[in-house]
Amino acid sequence: MERDSTDGHLARWLPVIPDLDPDIEGAVTRAEELTRYLRKIREQALVDVELERFEYDTLHKLAGRGGRAAPSELASDLGLAPASVTGRLDGLERRGLVVRTPSRTDRRRVDVELTEAGRAIWRKAMDRLGGEEHRVLGALDAKERRQLSDLLRRVMVAAESGPGGRRP
Known part of the structure; x- marks a missing residue:
């Protein structure tokens, strides 16, 4: 069986901590390393498509709601205060990635919609990350x-x- 970087980690730590469970330590360390690796790939994908992480996160949550949501729903999905989402949406709207439109159900509120450009740039980032996930798995x-x-x-x-x- 091929060795990976975690095998070296275990070889270093088992003599130091003899009761260390190599299977638990190996699983946790590998999960952390894979997460770190995929995070690095995601960050490069975002650089490649010229998106900031917060922009991607906002587009991603919006896409997950079918491309249309109330700002309050996005704030909840992102775990942010509504004022923080307003600032994000202002920037995304200036870039032509989202538009604000009157709500179809409540004329007192607005909804945020992905534009074609917003959906395209989100998909491009997703495809780059997804390609690497498929390769690794x-x-x-x-x-x-x-x-x-x-x-x-x-x-x-x-x-x-x-x-x-x-x-x-």
């Missing part, structure tokens, strides 16, 4: 990917039910 066959996803779900259920966790 392509080391596993379909059955192994399903198994990994199922195992990680069990771990996340335990994490989300513990102190500081957040159950959906």
